[in-house]
Amino acid sequence: MALEIPEVVIDRLPIYTRALALLQRQGRNVVNSQELGGRLGVTPAQIRKDLSYFGRFGKQGRGYNVKRLLEELHQILGITREWSMVLVGVGQLGRAILGYDGFAPQGFRIVAAFDVDPDIVGDMVNGLEVKSVAQLQDEMPDLDAQIAIVAVPAANAQEVIDALVECGVKAILNYAPIAAHAPPDVRIRDIDPVLGLQSMTFYIKEGGTTS
Amino acid sequence: MALEIPEVVIDRLPIYTRALALLQRQGRNVVNSQELGGRLGVTPAQIRKDLSYFGRFGKQGRGYNVKRLLEELHQILGITREWSMVLVGVGQLGRAILGYDGFAPQGFRIVAAFDVDPDIVGDMVNGLEVKSVAQLQDEMPDLDAQIAIVAVPAANAQEVIDALVECGVKAILNYAPIAAHAPPDVRIRDIDPVLGLQSMTFYIKEGGTTS
DNA sequence: CGCAATCTGTGATTGCGTGCACAATGTAGC
DNA sequence: GCTACATTGTGCACGCAATCACAGATTGCG
Ligand SMILES: NC(=O)c1ccc[n+]([C@@H]2O[C@H](COP(=O)([O-])OP(=O)(O)OC[C@H]3O[C@@H](n4cnc5c(N)ncnc54)[C@H](O)[C@@H]3O)[C@@H](O)[C@H]2O)c1
Ligand SMILES: NC(=O)c1ccc[n+]([C@@H]2O[C@H](COP(=O)([O-])OP(=O)(O)OC[C@H]3O[C@@H](n4cnc5c(N)ncnc54)[C@H](O)[C@@H]3O)[C@@H](O)[C@H]2O)c1
Numbered sequence A, B: 001m002a003l004e005i006p007e008v009v010i011d012r013l014p015i016y017t018r019a020l021a022l023l024q025r026q027g028r029n030v031v032n033s034q035e036l037g038g039r040l041g042v043t044p045a046q047i048r049k050d051l052s053y054f055g056r057f058g059k060q061g062r063g064y065n066v067k068r069l070l071e072e073l074h075q076i077l078g079i080t081r082e083w084s085m086v087l088v089g090v091g092q093l094g095r096a097i098l099g100y101d102g103f104a105p106q107g108f109r110i111v112a113a114f115d116v117d118p119d120i121v122g123d124m125v126n127g128l129e130v131k132s133v134a135q136l137q138d139e140m141p142d143l144d145a146q147i148a149i150v151a152v153p154a155a156n157a158q159e160v161i162d163a164l165v166e167c168g169v170k171a172i173l174n175y176a177p178i179a180a181h182a183p184p185d186v187r188i189r190d191i192d193p194v195l196g197l198q199s200m201t202f203y204i205k206e207g208g209t210t211s
Numbered sequence C: 001c002g003c004a005a006t007c008t009g010t011g012a013t014t015g016c017g018t019g020c021a022c023a024a025t026g027t028a029g030c
Numbered sequence D: 001g002c003t004a005c006a007t008t009g010t011g012c013a014c015g016c017a018a019t020c021a022c023a024g025a026t027t028g029c030g
Helices: A007-025 A033-040 A044-052 A066-077 A092-099 A133-143 A154-166 A193-204 B007-025 B033-040 B044-052 B066-077 B092-099 B133-143 B154-166 B193-204
Strands: A063-065 A083-088 A108-115 A128-132 A147-150 A171-174 A187-190 B063-065 B083-088 B108-115 B128-132 B147-150 B171-174 B187-190
Touching: A007 A033, A007 A044, A007 A066, A007 B193, A033 A044, A033 A063, A063 A066, A066 B193, A083 A092, A083 A133, A083 A154, A083 B193, A092 A108, A092 B092, A108 A133, A128 A133, A133 A154, A147 A154, A147 B193, A154 A171, A171 B193, A187 B193, A193 B007, A193 B066, A193 B083, A193 B147, A193 B171, A193 B187, B007 B033, B007 B044, B007 B066, B033 B044, B033 B063, B063 B066, B083 B092, B083 B133, B083 B154, B092 B108, B108 B133, B128 B133, B133 B154, B147 B154, B154 B171
Parallel strands: A083 A108, A083 A147, A108 A128, A147 A171, A171 A187, B083 B108, B083 B147, B108 B128, B147 B171, B171 B187
Antiparallel strands: none
């Protein structure tokens, strides 16, 4: 029914979710688009427009019921269920990711970790035994994981991504600093702190007056 | 002169830089907008348009000289010099960041690390002594760091950011999952893997046909 | 040395997301 | 229950960014 929802809209929904979750922890029951927008640096109209793609969740004169809207957003984003993920690359970053306690509360669980280094394979990291990446094809069918996190060096990232795609993975969180390629039905999100730094320096490189 | 360059354009320049650096390592001297676009998943016209904001770097009939264009982009982004950064929050993530060897080659150097935990203050991490965050105001003037990385828990992130802004920091790479606030002359880039995951699940939640 | 081929730089055009403004609708108070 | 008020949902207009399309420049070749 809903004809083509812009990707930018989808990208904003998790922000709304995060803010609503905070409001809920603070005991708030209702919030209007103005306050929510103020907290997020987003126009109230933008929030209302975004939500209107999916239904009518607010009440005129009142605002939005925090609990209700949060549930709706969870439904929309598909985060009512728990998602299993696999991690490839158990180096410095991979270990920080395995130890990160921010995934589980949001329903994302790492169920297996793979590495190529024989010195690392077999290690227990955060209650998970590191497996050989050679066994990826064998292990994946049992894991029922549609999401993968890639934390291998740039030089090996594309081949790892190809292998994951081959195994049926549908979403990839890629930490390697490369322009990764994947079929259109596989979503990729890149995380590269250097890109962020390099774009910020443009603005601060000389007492810039670029608002 | 250059009338207002869109922020999206600035955000793409580091991507171009990254791809060009790779081409250079591969020994390529020239590249045209079509090939560059193919590697990055960007329209050739987009690349040419973006670059045209800053000058004319290509040659008709040939393409772009890789070395030359890379230098120009470095100039534009302000990454010819070395940038000093401070890190606040030396936990699991903070240590991974300190150990990350991807910053230095791009000219970003962490010159100081701060934490609030007395058990951590004094530790040597990657050749850097962790200092107390209480000394932030005192230490900053000597460090000449305009960039900060924030890797503290969400609950403390805003106060840390406020303190950094107070110290004259002009760019912040924020890993805490909050909607941070700062004056307009301070740039913030957020890195939150969960947001990426939550937007991807929208598309994969049911054999979705959303191209 | 001229012609064909190539690819840039950019004005023109299209398309899409943002913000506006108001009608519709629900709330609270009396 | 009626009135005054608050805030949503949304059609519409605007503005900006992506794409198109071509003139102009450069190269290579015969
Ligand atoms: N450490 C950070 O803070 C950080 C931040 C952002 C991005 N990154 C990126 O994340 C990636 C990993 O960084 P790191 O610091 O953890 O590096 P690392 O060298 O510590 O770890 C990389 C791991 O990947 C493994 N590996 C290599 N090839 C593999 C393959 N084909 N299959 C499976 N495993 C393989 C290696 O054995 C190693 O254990 C790099 O691309 C880096 O640029 C790291
Ligand atoms: N670990 C990851 O992979 C990861 C990934 C993405 C985001 N994050 C985010 O990064 C932040 C840090 O994560 P972590 O896993 O390293 O947590 P952590 O608890 O291991 O580390 C946090 C550190 O911050 C310090 N700290 C707390 N308050 C402080 C203050 N006011 N000033 C200075 N230091 C202070 C603590 O003493 C601790 O050492 C969190 O907000 C987390 O959500 C972590």
